[in-house]
Amino acid sequence: MTKTVTLGALTVAAFAAGAAGAATLDDVKARGSLNCGVTTGLVGFAAPDANGEWEGFDVGVCRAVAAAVLGDPTAVTFVPTTGKTRFTALASGEIDLLARNTTWTYSRDVDLKFEFVGVNYYDGQGFLVPKALGVSSAKELSGATICIQTGTTTELNLADYFRKNNMEYQPVPIETNGEAQQQYLAGACDVYTTDASGLAATRAAFETPGDHVVLPEIISKEPLGPLVRHGDSEWGDVARWTLNALIAAEEYGITSANVEELSAGTDSPEIDRILGTEDNLGAMMGLEPTWAKAAIAAGGNYGELFEKNIGENTPIGLSRGLNAQWTDGGLLYAPPFR
Amino acid sequence: MSDTHQQSIGYVRDSMLPEATPPLGEVGAIRWMRANLFSSIANGALTLASLFVLYHLISGVLPWALNGVWDAPSIRACREILDGNTGGCFAVLTERWNQLLFGFQYPSEIYWRPTLAFVLLFVAIAPVLFRKVFPLRMLVFSALYPFIAYYLIWGGSILIPVFALLGFVAGYLVYSRFVAQSFAAGFFGGILAAFVFWYVTGFLPIEGVLALQVVESRNMGGFMLNLILGTVCVSLSIPFGIALALGRQSDMPIIKWICILFIEFIRGVPLITLLFVANVVLAYFLPPGTNFDLILRVIIMITMFASAYIAEVIRGGLAALPKGQYEAGDSLGLDYAQSMRLIILPQALKISIPGIVNVSVGLFKDTTLVSVISMFDLVGMIRGPILASTDWNGVYWELLGFAAVLFFIVCYGISQYSQWLERQLQTDHR
Amino acid sequence: MTTLSDPPGGSFRLSMLLNDTRYRSYTFQFIALVIVLGIFGYLGSNLMANLRAAGLNISYGFLGESSNYDINQTLIDYNSRSTHWRAALVGVLNTMLVALLACVTATIIGVIAGVLRLSPNWLVRKLMAGYVEAFRNVPVLIWIIIIFTIMTAVLPAPSAYRGEDPTASMLFGAIAFTNRGLYLPAPVWGPGSLFLGLVFLASIIGVFAYRRYAKKLLFDTGKLLPMGWPSLAILILPTLLFYFILGRPITLDYPALAGFNFQGGTQILGSLIALWWALAIYTGAFIAENVRAGIQSVSKGQAEAAASLGMRPRRIMNLVVLPQALRVIIPPLISNYLNITKNSSLAIAVGYMDITGTLGGITLNQTGRAIECILLLMAFYLAISLAISALMNVYNNAMQLKER
Structure with a gap:
C-alpha cells in the first residue's frame, strides 16, 4: 500500500515538472543552461580535466552553441553518455544537443529520427x-x-x-x-x-x-557531427548555423582574438553579417544579433578549436587532412551567410 | 563406600597413586596436532596439502605486500624504485586516495562534509543495531540523520532538509490525531498532510538560507557512491518490503496479485537489466522535459529491487509466526492494522532481521554494478579513470585488492553482526 | 473473523465503504487497482507522448534485419549477414553455456568446501572458512574482473610461444594457456565414431542396470556387492575396447601456432573462463554454507544411531546423513543456480557475448531500439527464472509428500 502511495506522489511531482514541453530553444532559454551530451571521456574530444572541467573538441561545439543561445559559454550542463545511452538521452529530451563523435548514418538520421546538423570532423x-x-x-x-x-x-x-x-x-x-x-x-x-x-x-x-x-x-567513412531531435527545425537551425559560423569564421579569418575588433565593422559585408554588425541574422532564429560573435569568442573558430584540442601540437597530433577548409583542399565548406 | 574395608583387606590400596604425566603423544601441542591435523592418513595428507597451498599463498603475497612502494608519482617511477624486485605499487592508493573514496568530481575542498556524514552514520546507526547498549533517546538522532546527511553531502539551503523533516512531522501529527478513529484514516491522512506540506513549501523562496556549497549528484563517485546507494536503498526498501510482504499475505485477491506480480517480476530479472532501464529507457516513461538525475533513477530501481527481496524475507518471518498469534490478535478484538502493528509485525520483523541484514549485504555488494552503466563508483573509478590513465596503466592487483579488502571489511563486519544478532535472538526464544 | 449477526438490512450508507469490514476490503482493492492502473496508464501515455514527439514507434521489425556484426563465440551457425534475432539466439545459448558450466563447477566446489568445513582437520576447516568468507563478502563483479585480469594480464600472449626460444611452452604439448583463452585439442570424429558413441551410451545404461541389480540383491539377500570399481569398469572398458577394435576412429586435432593465433583444436575464450570460474567460485562459497547448514541440520543422533548399527563413516554420510541433508540443501541450491544465471549477465564487464552482450549490447547500440531490446532481455531472464522456480516448486512438493 505504501508503495502505491509513494508512486502516486512521484507522479504528482512529475506532473509539476512536465508542464513545460514547448520548443527546445525556449526550453533552453528558460532553463538558462544547455544540456549537452558528450562521451564519458575521450581525450581531445571530451574529457574532464583534473579539476572536473570538461574540455575538448566536442565540448567546444557545446560551448559555442550555449554562447550563441545564452551568451554564456559556461552555461552548459555536460551529460556523459555511453554508446548505449546517447540516443535515448537525446530522444527523451534529457539532452538538447548530442556532440559525441557520432557517425552520421542513414538509419540514425531516418529510422531513429535524428537530425545531424553538420559534420565537425571527417574521420575514418x-x-x-x-x-x-x-x-x-x-x-x-x-x-x-x-x-x-x-x-x-x-x-x-x-x-x-x-x-x-x-x-x-x-x-x-x-x-x-x-x-x-x-x-x-x-x-x-x-x-x-x-x-x-x-x-x-x-x-x-x-x-x-x-x-x-x-x-x-x-x-x-565516418562523418562525425552534432545532432538534435527530428521535428524541431528552429533548434536544428540554431545548432547548424552555430557550427557553420565557426567554420565560416576560420575561412574569413575571424578568431577569438580579433572578433571584438572586427565586430566594430569591416569592409567585408559577409563578416559584418556574421558578427551582426550589418543586418540582423540572429533575429531570424530568435537569437541576439551578436550570437555568432559570442559563439566564436567562446572558444575560437573551427581552426582554433582544432589546434587547441586535437591539432598537431597536442599529444593527439592530428593533421587537418580532410578537415581543412575547402580553400585548402579539405571538405569544410560553410554555406553563405545571407 | 565405607572405610571398613580399608583396614580389613590387605590388598586394597589405602592411598592414591600420584598422578602420572600423560604420555608424550597425548599432551600439549602434539596431542592437539594429532587430534586436529593428523588423526588419520587421509587427514594427514589433507593437512600437508593445505600447508602447501598456504605456503604458496603466503610466499606469493607477503613479499609483494611488504616490499610495496607507497610513494611514487607513476607506475614507471614505481618500477624504477623496485628495480626488478617483487613488490606492490601501492603508491597508486596514496596518490589517488581521494578519487577512490570520493570520485573525481567531488570538490576537494569539501571532502570533510561526506567524511563527517560517514562518521555520523555510525553514531546514528549504533542505537539501532545495539538496542540494549545505547539509551533510547539516541534514536532521535538516528531519525534526524538522513536529513543531516543529505545536507552535508549534497549541500544547498538548509531549508530543504528542514522542510522535508517538517513534512514528516506534520504527517505524523495528523496520523496520531486520527489513528485512534481508524488506522486507514490516520495513515492516508498523514501521508496526504506530508505531501500538502511539501507542495506548499515548494513555493517558498528557500534559496541560500544557511546554504552549503551545492554538489550535484552526478559528481558523486568512488566508495562514497557505493555507501550512499547502499544505505539509502536499504533504508528505503524496508518500509516498501514490509508493505509488499503484508500485501502478499493479504486476503484481498487484487492486492495480493499486484504484490506477487511485482515481487516475482523483480526477483526474476537481473539487477543489471533494471539498471539499464534506469539508464536507458526510464526517460521515455517520464513526462517530456522531466530531468531526473541518473543517481535518483538508479536509487529508485535499486530500491525496487531490494524491496522485493526484503519482502520475501519478511514474508518468511510472517509465515514462521505460530498461527495462535494471529488468532490471539483477532480474539482480542483488534482490527487488522492494530493486530499487525502491535502483535504480528514486531515479532515477525524480529525473526526476519538476520535475513534482512543478509539481503543488505548482498545489495551493498551489488551497488558495484552501477559501474557497468558508466557511473564512477569504486569499481568504476578503478576500471575507468585510474587504470586508463597513462600514469597508472597496469596497476591491477593493488587497486582490485584494495577494492576487495574495502568491501570485505564492510560486508564481513555486517555479517558478523548478523550472526551475533542471530545468537541473541535465539537465546531470547529459549 | 466470525459473523456477528445478520447485516442491518437495506440501509447502505457511503461511510460503510470505509467503516464496514464487509465492504472495506472491496474499497481498498478498488483504490489499489485504480492507483496501479493509473500509474501504468500514466507511464504508458508518457511513453506514447514521448515517442510521438520524437517520431518513433515500438516495432520489433529490426529483429529480422541483418545484424552486420560478428560474434566471437557462436554455438550455432552465425555470421554478420544473419539477423539480429539469430544474434540474440547466439547470446541466449552463450548465456546457457556459461550458466550451465558455472552451476556444475559451483556445485562441485561448494559440496567439497562444505564437507571440508566440517572436517575434523583444524587447518582444513580454517582454510575453507577463509575461502567462504573471502568470496561471500566481496562483490562478484570484483571477482570477475580479478579473474579476467589474471586471464589477460598474467598469462602469456600467443606470441610468447613463437620463435627459437619461446618464453612459454604448451602443457603436454597439447594445451596452451594464453591471454586469449585456452587452446585444447579437439576430437575429430572419424568413421565408426557413431558406433563408439552408441557403445558408450549402452555402457551408461549398463552401469545403471548393474546398480539396480546390486541394490535388489542387497534388499533381497543382504549381500553387498561392490559398487564403485565395477561401475567404472562397465563405463570405460567396453568403449576402450571398441575404440581399438574399430581402429581409433576418434583422433585429436592439436592446436598449433600459425599466423597470429593458434590454429586447430578448440579455443575456450578467456572471457568465458573468467566468467565461468568467477561465478563458480563465488557461488561455490554460498553453496558450501548451504551444504554445511544442511549437514548440521541432520541431528547428531542419526549419525550416532547409524554408527551403533555398525556402519562405517562413509556409509553413514552416504546413506543416512546426506539423504536427509539434501532436503535442506536443495531448495537454496536451486536459488543459487538462479543467481548464477542472473549474475551471468555481468558478462558485459568482460566482453563475453551472452544475451546481455548481443541483444542488450551491440544490437541495442546499433539499432537504437532500447525499449524493445530491454523488454526482450527482461522477458528472457524472467522466463528462465520462472522455469527454475517452477522446478523448485515441483521439487518442494515432492519432498513435502514424504514428510509426515
Whole structure:
C-alpha cells in the first residue's frame, strides 16, 4: 500500500515538472543552461580535466552553441553518455544537443529520427598494430584477434571489410577505450581498431608510442557531427548555423582574438553579417544579433578549436587532412551567410 | 563406600597413586596436532596439502605486500624504485586516495562534509543495531540523520532538509490525531498532510538560507557512491518490503496479485537489466522535459529491487509466526492494522532481521554494478579513470585488492553482526 | 473473523465503504487497482507522448534485419549477414553455456568446501572458512574482473610461444594457456565414431542396470556387492575396447601456432573462463554454507544411531546423513543456480557475448531500439527464472509428500 502511495506522489511531482514541453530553444532559454551530451571521456574530444572541467573538441561545439543561445559559454550542463545511452538521452529530451563523435548514418538520421546538423570532423576507421607484428597492410590481418569498442559503427565496418576481403578474424568486444588499451598492450589482441582520430589519441597515451603503427588503410567513412531531435527545425537551425559560423569564421579569418575588433565593422559585408554588425541574422532564429560573435569568442573558430584540442601540437597530433577548409583542399565548406 | 574395608583387606590400596604425566603423544601441542591435523592418513595428507597451498599463498603475497612502494608519482617511477624486485605499487592508493573514496568530481575542498556524514552514520546507526547498549533517546538522532546527511553531502539551503523533516512531522501529527478513529484514516491522512506540506513549501523562496556549497549528484563517485546507494536503498526498501510482504499475505485477491506480480517480476530479472532501464529507457516513461538525475533513477530501481527481496524475507518471518498469534490478535478484538502493528509485525520483523541484514549485504555488494552503466563508483573509478590513465596503466592487483579488502571489511563486519544478532535472538526464544 | 449477526438490512450508507469490514476490503482493492492502473496508464501515455514527439514507434521489425556484426563465440551457425534475432539466439545459448558450466563447477566446489568445513582437520576447516568468507563478502563483479585480469594480464600472449626460444611452452604439448583463452585439442570424429558413441551410451545404461541389480540383491539377500570399481569398469572398458577394435576412429586435432593465433583444436575464450570460474567460485562459497547448514541440520543422533548399527563413516554420510541433508540443501541450491544465471549477465564487464552482450549490447547500440531490446532481455531472464522456480516448486512438493 505504501508503495502505491509513494508512486502516486512521484507522479504528482512529475506532473509539476512536465508542464513545460514547448520548443527546445525556449526550453533552453528558460532553463538558462544547455544540456549537452558528450562521451564519458575521450581525450581531445571530451574529457574532464583534473579539476572536473570538461574540455575538448566536442565540448567546444557545446560551448559555442550555449554562447550563441545564452551568451554564456559556461552555461552548459555536460551529460556523459555511453554508446548505449546517447540516443535515448537525446530522444527523451534529457539532452538538447548530442556532440559525441557520432557517425552520421542513414538509419540514425531516418529510422531513429535524428537530425545531424553538420559534420565537425571527417574521420575514418583505421587499425593500430604493434610494429613487432611486422604487418604493413590491413590486407595481411587474416586470422588476427581484433579489439573493438562496442556500440560504435566500428564493428559493422570491420565485419563488412573482412567479409569483403574474404578474411577471418576474431572480435574481442570491449566496453571502454581504457580497457581496450589495456588488452591491446597486454597482447590479448593483435590489432586495435577504431576511428583514426581515436587511434591517434590512444597511441599518444602509450608509454612508447613509437612501437606501434597505424596501418595506412582507412576502411570507412565516418562523418562525425552534432545532432538534435527530428521535428524541431528552429533548434536544428540554431545548432547548424552555430557550427557553420565557426567554420565560416576560420575561412574569413575571424578568431577569438580579433572578433571584438572586427565586430566594430569591416569592409567585408559577409563578416559584418556574421558578427551582426550589418543586418540582423540572429533575429531570424530568435537569437541576439551578436550570437555568432559570442559563439566564436567562446572558444575560437573551427581552426582554433582544432589546434587547441586535437591539432598537431597536442599529444593527439592530428593533421587537418580532410578537415581543412575547402580553400585548402579539405571538405569544410560553410554555406553563405545571407 | 565405607572405610571398613580399608583396614580389613590387605590388598586394597589405602592411598592414591600420584598422578602420572600423560604420555608424550597425548599432551600439549602434539596431542592437539594429532587430534586436529593428523588423526588419520587421509587427514594427514589433507593437512600437508593445505600447508602447501598456504605456503604458496603466503610466499606469493607477503613479499609483494611488504616490499610495496607507497610513494611514487607513476607506475614507471614505481618500477624504477623496485628495480626488478617483487613488490606492490601501492603508491597508486596514496596518490589517488581521494578519487577512490570520493570520485573525481567531488570538490576537494569539501571532502570533510561526506567524511563527517560517514562518521555520523555510525553514531546514528549504533542505537539501532545495539538496542540494549545505547539509551533510547539516541534514536532521535538516528531519525534526524538522513536529513543531516543529505545536507552535508549534497549541500544547498538548509531549508530543504528542514522542510522535508517538517513534512514528516506534520504527517505524523495528523496520523496520531486520527489513528485512534481508524488506522486507514490516520495513515492516508498523514501521508496526504506530508505531501500538502511539501507542495506548499515548494513555493517558498528557500534559496541560500544557511546554504552549503551545492554538489550535484552526478559528481558523486568512488566508495562514497557505493555507501550512499547502499544505505539509502536499504533504508528505503524496508518500509516498501514490509508493505509488499503484508500485501502478499493479504486476503484481498487484487492486492495480493499486484504484490506477487511485482515481487516475482523483480526477483526474476537481473539487477543489471533494471539498471539499464534506469539508464536507458526510464526517460521515455517520464513526462517530456522531466530531468531526473541518473543517481535518483538508479536509487529508485535499486530500491525496487531490494524491496522485493526484503519482502520475501519478511514474508518468511510472517509465515514462521505460530498461527495462535494471529488468532490471539483477532480474539482480542483488534482490527487488522492494530493486530499487525502491535502483535504480528514486531515479532515477525524480529525473526526476519538476520535475513534482512543478509539481503543488505548482498545489495551493498551489488551497488558495484552501477559501474557497468558508466557511473564512477569504486569499481568504476578503478576500471575507468585510474587504470586508463597513462600514469597508472597496469596497476591491477593493488587497486582490485584494495577494492576487495574495502568491501570485505564492510560486508564481513555486517555479517558478523548478523550472526551475533542471530545468537541473541535465539537465546531470547529459549 | 466470525459473523456477528445478520447485516442491518437495506440501509447502505457511503461511510460503510470505509467503516464496514464487509465492504472495506472491496474499497481498498478498488483504490489499489485504480492507483496501479493509473500509474501504468500514466507511464504508458508518457511513453506514447514521448515517442510521438520524437517520431518513433515500438516495432520489433529490426529483429529480422541483418545484424552486420560478428560474434566471437557462436554455438550455432552465425555470421554478420544473419539477423539480429539469430544474434540474440547466439547470446541466449552463450548465456546457457556459461550458466550451465558455472552451476556444475559451483556445485562441485561448494559440496567439497562444505564437507571440508566440517572436517575434523583444524587447518582444513580454517582454510575453507577463509575461502567462504573471502568470496561471500566481496562483490562478484570484483571477482570477475580479478579473474579476467589474471586471464589477460598474467598469462602469456600467443606470441610468447613463437620463435627459437619461446618464453612459454604448451602443457603436454597439447594445451596452451594464453591471454586469449585456452587452446585444447579437439576430437575429430572419424568413421565408426557413431558406433563408439552408441557403445558408450549402452555402457551408461549398463552401469545403471548393474546398480539396480546390486541394490535388489542387497534388499533381497543382504549381500553387498561392490559398487564403485565395477561401475567404472562397465563405463570405460567396453568403449576402450571398441575404440581399438574399430581402429581409433576418434583422433585429436592439436592446436598449433600459425599466423597470429593458434590454429586447430578448440579455443575456450578467456572471457568465458573468467566468467565461468568467477561465478563458480563465488557461488561455490554460498553453496558450501548451504551444504554445511544442511549437514548440521541432520541431528547428531542419526549419525550416532547409524554408527551403533555398525556402519562405517562413509556409509553413514552416504546413506543416512546426506539423504536427509539434501532436503535442506536443495531448495537454496536451486536459488543459487538462479543467481548464477542472473549474475551471468555481468558478462558485459568482460566482453563475453551472452544475451546481455548481443541483444542488450551491440544490437541495442546499433539499432537504437532500447525499449524493445530491454523488454526482450527482461522477458528472457524472467522466463528462465520462472522455469527454475517452477522446478523448485515441483521439487518442494515432492519432498513435502514424504514428510509426515
